[in-house]
Amino acid sequence: MTSANNSPISAFHAWAAVLSLTLGVFATVTAEFLPVGILPEVATSFNITEGQAGMMITVPGILAAMAAPGIMLVTGKTDRRSVLLFLSFLLLASCGVAAWAPSFSVLLISRAMVGLCLGAFWATALAVAGRLTTPEKAHKATAAVFAGVTAAMILGVPFGTFTAGLFTWRGAFISTGLISAAALLMQLIALPSLPAGKAIKLSIIADYLKLQTVRKSKALIFLIFGAHFASYTYLAPLLQQTGISSDAVTWILVGYGIAGFASNFVASAFISRQLTATFTTVLVLLMLALAMLPQMTSWPVAITLMVMVWGLAWGAMPLCMNIWNQRASTGHEEASSAMFTFTIQVAIAAGSAAGGKLIDTLGLPAGYHIAAACVLVSALILLAYRPQNKGAKAGIQ
Structure with missing residues (x-):
């Protein structure tokens, strides 16, 4: 890799830059899910x-959905390093x-x-990560950044409950701010200049969305994330209804995170060869849990074990969806990154808002059962989908 002035950058420097993006994505996604x-x-x-407190998940989901493609359109040819540093500072201020x-x-x-x-940070980081290393290692750099997303999705909520148990809920936001500050400092030190490539336009996004594989991929992702956050946002209240104390809820969510982290590593050994089978398995587990x-x-013990099953299912889910999305989006990296983030954030906002409304009007069980039905529909879409050919246009197996 070379910098903007064509001076060489060492492999260590390049991977330090990748790590700074991974930590930045981890901080932003942790901040998003912390309120759960x-x-x-x-x-x-x-x-x-x-249900009203669930707006803490809905509001950032709506804004993130707009910011993901919006950042690509608004910043034009602005150096991506400057964009990323501004976004990291904004996150620190928000905490x-x-x-x-x-x-x-x-x-x-x-x-x-x-x-x-x-x-904006998620979409930009995924789009530029591959430019920080040599071309043959670009996919590893992108995977490393997405690992920050996965880790935050799995560990962000347990982190929030654990730190809140030690320092109150305000202390949980301060702890997240410390992670954000560390990410910003790393980016200041390690990120080289990242001149923008070809400015993305609405017409490019529109052409991308015309692909049949892309539309099916986005529908699948929307249903899964929407169902998950319609229920997961309100997991702590459900556990407390069982008579489980707030301290015990914290440790159950920590166990959920550990189960999910282990599942992510186990699933990675199978996904490249058996994506559809692995994806279907975790969808069935998620549906049963909900x-x-x-x-x-x-039964506190039984519900605790079922939360662990949920953790196992969700731990593999982001990786499955990311690979599915990549295979459906070959040749449209920036548009794919922006619209993948857009779809997830719309689903999170819609899911948490719908879940709050259902819980406030019909009660917790109704919200969970409807979420399970949505996961069933997503599984049917997955199983019914049959690409017409292998390759750039289809390529999902």
């Missing part, structure tokens, strides 16, 4: 319902506002700030 583990405490602090927030309205403003930096959890509120 502290939702009851925040609701109590501001005297609101848990400070959240920790100080005197009202729920101010807390939602901080969540909007998270959404803006989240979608359908069974509301029936187990009288």
